[in-house]
Amino acid sequence: MKDRKVFFLSGASRGIGRALADEAADRGHIVYGSSRSWTGAKPALAFHPITMDVRNDASVRAAVKEVLDEEQRIDVLVNNAGISLSGPVEETPLDAVHDLMETNYFGVVRTLQAVLPVMRRQGFGTIVNIGSAGGKIAIPFQSHYSASKFAIEGLTEALWQELHGTGLRVLLIEPGDVRTEIWDRSRHLIEEDSPYLDALVRFHKIKKRDMGDAADSPGRVAARIADLIESDTRALRHPVARLARLFILARKLLPDAIFLWAVRRAYRIDK
Ligand SMILES: NC(=O)c1ccc[n+]([C@@H]2O[C@H](COP(=O)([O-])OP(=O)(O)OC[C@H]3O[C@@H](n4cnc5c(N)ncnc54)[C@H](OP(=O)(O)O)[C@@H]3O)[C@@H](O)[C@H]2O)c1
Numbered sequence: 001m002k003d004r005k006v007f008f009l010s011g012a013s014r015g016i017g018r019a020l021a022d023e024a025a026d027r028g029h030i031v032y033g034s035s036r037s038w039t040g041a042k043p044a045l046a047f048h049p050i051t052m053d054v055r056n057d058a059s060v061r062a063a064v065k066e067v068l069d070e071e072q073r074i075d076v077l078v079n080n081a082g083i084s085l086s087g088p089v090e091e092t093p094l095d096a097v098h099d100l101m102e103t104n105y106f107g108v109v110r111t112l113q114a115v116l117p118v119m120r121r122q123g124f125g126t127i128v129n130i131g132s133a134g135g136k137i138a139i140p141f142q143s144h145y146s147a148s149k150f151a152i153e154g155l156t157e158a159l160w161q162e163l164h165g166t167g168l169r170v171l172l173i174e175p176g177d178v179r180t181e182i183w184d185r186s187r188h189l190i191e192e193d194s195p196y197l198d199a200l201v202r203f204h205k206i207k208k209r210d211m212g213d214a215a216d217s218p219g220r221v222a223a224r225i226a227d228l229i230e231s232d233t234r235a236l237r238h239p240v241a242r243l244a245r246l247f248i249l250a251r252k253l254l255p256d257a258i259f260l261w262a263v264r265r266a267y268r269i270d271k
Pocket of ligand 1: 010011012013014015016017018034035036037052053054055079080081082083103107130131132133134174175176177178179180181182183185
């Protein structure tokens, strides 16, 4: 192969991260992929399993050290680890919001702060942040998830500017719906006496459908991300997965009133 890279990838135990770790290892790259639960005896995988919780400074520092001790460099950082959360803004407990932000936003910042000095010393490196189409389009009853991904959009765009001309590259991946366990594993706030109950029930049905057969496969999305990493592109934003490009384009082109109406209709907020 042309260029064997050292990958450091958060959230490689399942879903998009697992598919990308397997895909990159298959393509001959050296991959370190993390999970919070790979402690003690590690599973036999096509890549190097490491333990990391992105909510914890010491855990992130230890994982970066482990990769550097073995490989002396990190060519590609993929900030993929993430969780979801659903419920009305009014009823979602703050501890759930904190945990989501600690994972989806501060986890990315924490990992960036641990890896950027390494890449800066090297004079090269690719940062890949996994955002979401939900970071462009706010999803009702997934407000905090969307807010975390809107934050990733802002963070990554600013980072792209800050690193311009340094030899480091920043890619923001914006997946649409991908068939993983993220939705089933999410915390869902749904109270029987909620004034939002009817709309919430309709929303859950639609979400279940969107995350099922209609969604893209993690393998296809991973192959697209691996292609981008192996390419020379320096473009910031990359919508991937079925329909993501179309929805993001519609968000850009349509006036707010029309776009917001379409989203409300898609999720049957008004019945
Ligand atoms: N699936 C979609 O439709 C979709 C769409 C757009 C964007 N995305 C984004 O794509 C990324 C991956 O999502 P997915 O659908 O593949 O989810 P997933 O199947 O639930 O996998 C999530 C991964 O994140 C890891 N993780 C969760 N909390 C962590 C923490 N505190 N520290 C370290 N790792 C943690 C999990 O590992 P452990 O639990 O083993 O630690 C797991 O490997 C996320 O950022 C998500 O927001 C997904």
